[in-house]
Amino acid sequence: MDFLNDIPWLLILSSVAKTLFLIFLVVLPLVSYTVYAERRVSALIQDRLGPNRTGFPTSLLGFKTDLQLYLGGLGQPVADAVKFLLKEEFTPGHVNKVYFWMAPVLAMVPALSTLAVLPFGNYMFGQKMVVADVNVGILYVFAIASVGVYGIVLAGWSSNSKYPFLGGIRSTSQMISYELSLGLSAVPVLMIIGDLNLSEAIRYQVENGWLLLPFTDGKLTLREILLWFPVFISFVVFTISMFAETNRLPFDLPESETELVAGYHTEYSSMKFALFFLGEYAAMIAGSSLIVVLFLGGWHLPFLPINTSETSLTLAGSLLGLIHITVFFAKVVVLLLCFIWVRWTLPRFRFDQLMKLGWLYLFEIALVNIFITAAVIAFVK
Amino acid sequence: MAYTVRRPNLTFWEKLYLPNIVAGLAITFKHLRKMLAGETKIVMQYPEEKWDAHLPEYYRGAPTLVMDEHGREKCVSCQLCEFICPPRAIRITPGSVPNDSQFAKAEKAPEAFDIDMARCIYCGLCEEVCPEQAIFLRKDYAVTGESRADMVHHKTKLYELGGTMPDLVHKWNPEK
DSSP states (O other): HHHHHHSHHHHHHHHHHHHHIIIIIIIIIHHHHHHHHHHHHHHHHHTTTSSOOOOOOGGGTOOOSSSSOOOOTTTTHHHHHHHHHSSSSOOTTTSSSSHHHHHHHHHHHHHHGGGGGGOSSSETTTTTSSSSSOOTTHHHHHHHHHHHHHHHHHHHHHHHSSHHHHOOOOOOOHHHHHHHHHHHHHHHHHHHHOOSSHHHHHHHHHOOSSSSSSSGGSOOOOOHHHHHHHHHHHHHHHHHHHHHTOOOOTTTTTGGGHHHHTTTTTOOOOOHHHHHHHHHHHHHHHHHHHHHHHHHHHOOOTSSOOTTTGGGGGHHHHHHHHHHHHHHHHHHHHHHHHHHHHHHHHOOOOHHHHIIIIIIIIIHHHHHHHHHHHHHHHOOO | OOOOOOOOHHHHHHHHHHHHHHHHHHHHHHHHHHHTTTTTTOOOOOTTTTOOOGOOTOOOOOEEEBOOOSSSOOOOOHHHHHHHTTTHHHHHEEEEOOOSSTTTTOOOOEEEEEEETTTTTOOOOHHOOOOSSSSSEEOOOOOOSSSTTTEEEHHHHHHHHHOOOOOOOOOOOOOO
């Protein structure tokens, strides 16, 4: 039984604990409340009220009246979840069953898997707050995020009907076009940081100021000012590509409601449809987290002391670790609200405009940006 | 004949899209801010606020039966409303007023008077056709029920909703 001693139990247990915390306590609730925020913010932008009165229907449980408790509609995600679970699970007869069932899973799983390498906090209980602190961090994110396309493509193809098929085709071409500029716009950042590990990216930003706001470390050098321009360009390109990667408006051609009914998930119902929905929002959260890690300093907040592996075991240290996690997700939430804000502002692109923007502008800008960054790094010390 | 649609000559900033996107974002943000600050007028929040107080005099709600100031059913079950009702929502079973009654002069009164509110279209023809001014469309608009049977207003319910309405013509006044 010697091999039992060789298994790194602490590593396995802490990873499982971190995964459970991240997925079930943070991301999934965040996903459902992003859906709620989407509905509320869109309503407010359009001078409506949105879902503002969902309460507890205790009369369903045999009580005389419903519980009168004003929550401002915060019960809506619960009601939605119950609705999705109770709806009829309908599989049309003409679909390719295997891929039809596989597609929603493939849409959801990659979005959640990308979260594994994202450092969402500094230290808690002596543990680094990242599920997998791997040194290929960002490459892993790009690799897994591309797998997410398969969910949409398989859904479109296996549905065996024209609108989902068109949605699937659009998704493929769109993802391929924007993956390029996404990857290329991240290169300048990686050149500046000099490491693919996302924890290292944050450590660099803690020491030298956030990439997008280089003054957060209290000083501003000529090199930082010069580097700010390519970083800003790369931030804009990266964000636009991230919108396209997550199928958000103005790039939601795969599911454009006005032309394709609902695009790739037209034939889906009940929880299978909900999985696409959750996958889209989980991808949004993963994308926003990546932007936060690469450009906005991750969990770091200036003037806030940073705990280490040792101090995080004390009460003050663990409190600090909790604040770091909160700061990280606060930044993510702000970005998510921006995603929603943009969605309810811009109309959808025409498909040729989308392709033109991706291939003729963003790709070139990202490519040239790499050389600008290289020149600054090489000539300005 | 085919003709060329002239494209507008865009300036450099317009071609760049970004300034216009920012302008659009500013507009939506303005709406969001005004809404959050409570400066935007929104529609009436129905169950909490109701427009009952502002209903006009001529509002056509649920049809009801009325009594006169002496407590006599005005309806003499002539069935004109039953015949004119376009969706055939009204069903009357005529009955007679007993001879020893205070109101024996009217001779007839409905034994049963049912209005199926699931069929009623609130047209007001029953009110218009009634020679005795016995049926009126009142201001009740929220008529609900859990079954079709629930949606039928029987005589008691109709009088309860209608209440009393003094006569304009006193032809059926009780004998002095």
